[in-house]
Amino acid sequence: MHEECGIFGIYLDNEKDKIARLSYLGLLALQHRGQESAGIAVNSGSNILVYRDLGLVAEVFKEGILNTLQGIAAIGHVRYATAGTNNWENSQPLLQEFAGGSFALAHNGYLINQDELKKYIPLTFNSTDKYTTDSSLICEIIKTTKEKEIEKALEKTVSQLKGAFCLVVLTENKLIGVRDAQGFRPLVLGSIKDGFVLASEDCAFPIIGAQYLKEVQPGEMVVIENNGYREKQILPCPKKALCIFEHVYFARPDSNVFGENVAEIREKIGRRLALEKPVDADMVICVPDSGRFAALGYAHQSGILYQEGLLKNSYIGRSYIQPSQKLREYTVKIKLSAITSIVSGQRIVLVDDSIVRGTTSRNLVKLLKKAGAKEVHVRISSPPVNYSCPYDRDTPGKEELWTNRLSIEKIREWVDADSLGYISLSGLTGVFERNNPSDFCTACFSGEYPL
Structure with missing residues (x-):
């Protein structure tokens, strides 16, 4: 199942009631990257709540739904399924248990070594027909690492992945962004009052009052917690392979992709x-x-x-x-x-x-x-x-x-x-x-x- 998607993440120290609405606005700005499904996961500090469904962002999220999604951090996703069935099970973010608790994950990209990866996960995963996306495969690999710290689990996981991927991951107390070693797809970091934002494109920043900080580098992981962020190079980048079609077609003209304005x-x-x-x-x-x-x-x-x-x-x-x-x-x-x-x-x-x-x-x-x-x-x-x-x-x-x-x-x-x-x-x-x-x-x- 190929995926061409938009991903978004936000971490705020305050304003729990605004987190879902800001995520909603960010996803609206990324709607051009996928129109088949949309979802938001929020972290209240003690648990993670996910709401996702088929349709455009404005169709999926009504006022009553947004009112129930309160927390200190959130991730969001808009999805385009480039092959296979467009069904609810394949919408994102995905919620998964692991040795350290639970996490939600949203993914943009496509792995080219799925068959190899499936050899290392339980047979129950391979026999479940509804799990057909790379995203569900990545979640399962994180679970099988047995690591209690999500950062260590992610490092072990992404070292096994081959292909294009950008991830935003939400736990009870962290928001994490990861970009593949070649940097195929874009991922950027921004700042907002009392917090930080991750997005596929920086066109998602102005609508929520965020400012561009930096491009997440190929092979880099950005961890946001306690109203701060830190960077770690977790994969070597021997040579970039930036998708030129981001500038030709995919990205919005007002975005700055790979450091250059699309328009x-x-x-x-x-x-x-x-x-x-x-x-x-x-x-x-x-x-x-x-x-x-x-x-x-x-x-x-x-x-x-x-x-x-x-x-x-x-x-x-x-x-x-x-x-x-x-x-x-x-x-x-x-x-x-x-x-x-x-x-x-x-x-x-x-x-x-x-x-x-x-x-x-x-x-x-x-x-x-x-x-x-x-x-x-x-x-x-x-x-x-x-x-x-x-x-x-x-x-x-x-x-x-x-x-x-x-x-x-x-x-x-x-x-x-x-x-x-x-x-x-x-x-x-x-x-x-x-x-x-x-x-x-x-x-x-x-x-x-x-x-």
Whole structure:
């Protein structure tokens, strides 16, 4: 069971009645990372209470539920199940007993050594069909360490894990964050009055009045207790493997991921794309929302007018983050509409973040031409996705990857674009200032897997 999720944690010395509401707000800010389920676990100082259910954050948590969740610390989770059944049992956080008491855990990532890990846990775990996630496997391994101190149990556990993972863990008196040795996924630490916050992205901080402190480093564990925090490097980091798709697609534009602002990076990608794949056109439009800043960059660099030619229905989720192709096709059709008065008779550059299955591009080109567009030139702000990603992303098998099966010209013909151009891999990785090209995992483009 792959998972692409958002995680959140908060520790406050006071304001027990506010902990759930602040967690709720933090999860709302991370809703783009998963829309299938949401959950919050709170620690009252003596026990841990978890509430989780299927649905969006605002659907799961009503006023009455939030009133019951009081404590000094909390963790939260929004989930996207990239494979398998979306059921309540797989929602998070998870509550688990261990030798030192109890803990709750929320996880973002995907392990690539599940079969090996299952050899070391009781047969009862392997025979229980409902436990299908990496998160439940991690919880079981923590339990089997027999350690009474959660930090020692976590150190022993993560040393056995292989793949991408960020964890937030809650005990009766501690909030802990852990990031894998390669740093595939982001995790950041912030400060708030009388406490601290952990989150997948720092876009969760302003809404609750928190300030960014630092990025949790690859292989690092951050332990928050007694209104303070301490750091410990528990895994060596021989080489970073930062997921570049965080900047291309996953992260919110106002987030700072891997030390660089997402909106600024996407704008630079668009500028580079305009240099590499120029075209004569009347206007540049984006596929909202993840294509917007790349489209602005393309327009700024090329001198072509930028316009909003597609209208997004704000009440429809992200089409990439849908668990089946049929749902993706349905979502694309209802979430975007063309503004005929703007696009009719125009030669259009349509900028999108990626082509994985081709669903969105084909439908949008058809939509724009039906609205009267004279030409539609598709420009993609990432290289062709040729390989499946085992670390987190729901890239399909090779048989579904269009760029692996077809030439760029054949894809252009299929989506019915007048031209099609992708940014180069060197162009994409070359726009960063604080990260070197070798710091990124680009396996879905190059086939060079870091693990």
